[in-house]
Amino acid sequence: MSSWSVLPMFSLLAVAAVCAVSGSMDLPGSLDPSLLENVDVDQLRSNYLPPGLQNTNLTVDDLQKLLQSKCQKANDHLPPGSVNATALSKTIEQSAIKLFECLSGLANVTEIQAEIAEATPKGDLDVVFEKYCLRMPQAKGCLKEFNDAILPCLTADEKRHNGVLQRIADKLLEFICYKNGDQIALFIAEKGPECLTDSRDGIANCLNASFAGYLPKEFSPEWNLPQLVLGPKQCVDLYEFETCTVNLLEKCEVITPSNIVESMFRYVRRESSCQPHIDRAKQQHRRAAPLSEADSRSA
Template sequence: MLFKVFLVAFMAVGVLGEFKLNDDARQKIKDTIKNTCTENGAADKIDQVEESIKNFVDCFKGLFNFETLKNEIEAAKPNGALDEVFKKYCAKSPQLKTCIHTLTEGVTPCLPANIRDNLGAGKNVSDQLIDFVCYKDGDRIALFIAEGGPECFQEKSGSLRECATKAREGITGVESVKALSVDEQCAKFDALSSCIVKALEECSTPTPGNMAESLLRYIRKGTPCKSN
C-alpha cells in the first residue's frame, strides 16, 4: 500500500533534479508518472499531480536546507549541542507532516483504487515515522549522529546495497509487488530488516544497529504485518 506513496515522494525529488539526475533519468521519472496516471484512468490529472509533487519539494526545501543542517551539526558536535540542533528542526515536524499529507492528497487521482482506499493508513505511518525520529525533541537522531551513525552507514553501504538487492529478488516491477501476498511482503520486509541490522551491528558502536532495529520494528507495527 505504501510502495506507491513513497515512490511518488522520491519521484518528486527526481522531477526537480534535486539529486542531480541527468536529463534521461529525469525524463524516465516523468514518464513513470505519466504512465501511472494513464493506467489508472487519470491521464487528465498528470499536470495536477506533477504540480503537487513540485509543491511538495518546494515545501520540503522551505523547511530544510541540507547544507545548512550539515554545517550546524558539525559546529554542534564539539560542544555536545546536537540536541539543540534537532530540537529546532523537530519543531518543524507539524509543517513537514502537512507537506506530506498535501502531497498524498495531490497524487491520489493517479493511484490505483486499492491504494486510494488505504491512504489514511499511509498518512498515519508517515506521521509515526516523524514522531519516532523526533521523540523527545530529536534525542534519538542526535544520539545516532553522536555515536557515529552516518559513518557506520557509509562504512557498510556495500552490505546495505546487498541487502536491498536480495530484497528485490523476484521483483520485476510494481505488478510483481502487487502479486505478493501480505505474508510474502512481510517475509521480505523481515528479511531485509534482519540483513540491515546484522550489517550495522558490525560497526564499532552498537547504537546504529540498535536504532535501525528499533525503527524497523516501529515501521512494522504500522503495517498489516503487525498481526502476523
C-alpha cells in the same frame, strides 16, 4: 547507496525526477513543469534505479508516460473520457516539485550539516534537532498535500492501503523527533552516519535482495508499476530488509546505531498489520530449516 526501493515506486517517478533537476536540490520559487525537461537522467539512473535498470535508455518522457499510464489504468473503471490522465500526472509532477520546495524550506541539508558540525564538540546536538523537530507539523502537512495529489491515480486496493502508509510516514517522523530529536542526536553522537557510510554497499545488497523482484530486469514503456500496498508479501520483504540491515550495522564499531535503526523499524511496524504475516513466515522458515539440514546431510 541507491534509494530506489526506500520510496514507493509510484511516488518515486515524480519525486526522483525533481531530485535530479540540474543535479541539484535547490528549486526555484515557481512551480514550472518545464523543469522536468532539464532533468539529469544519468544522475537519475545511478541514484534512483536498481542496478538492473541503470543501463537502460530511460528518459524523462518515459517517466512522464509511466505516470500518465498509471493514472489512466487506475481510472479505467470510469466512463471513457471522464478522467484526464495527462492532467493528473502533471499535477503529481508539480506536487512533487512543491513537496521538495516545502521540505527544503523547512530543513536545508547543507545548513543542518554545518550546525551539526558546530554543535557536536559542544554537546549541543539536542538543541539543533529540537529546532528542526518543532517544524514537524509543517513537514507532515507537506507530505499530506503530495499524498492528496497521488490519490486520484491509485487503484481501489492501493487506496485501502494508503492510510496505513501515511501513518507509517508520520510515525517515522515522530520517531526521528522523539523527545525533540534525542534519538537522532544519539545516533549521530554514536557514529551512526559513519556506520551507514561504511555499510552502504551492504545495505544496497540488502535492498536488492529484498525488493528487486518488484521491478523488471529491463525497462519497457509497457511496464506496469508495482502496486503501492502493504500486503503479506510486502510485509515479509520489509522484515527481511530490516533483518539484513540490522545484522549488517551490528558489525560497526559501536552497536548503538544498529539498536536505534532496529527500534525505528519496530516503531513504524506497529502501525501496520504486518506482524502476523512476519510471524507466520518465521514459523515456516523454522519448520523448513530441519528438512534442509537433513537434505544436505543425505546429499
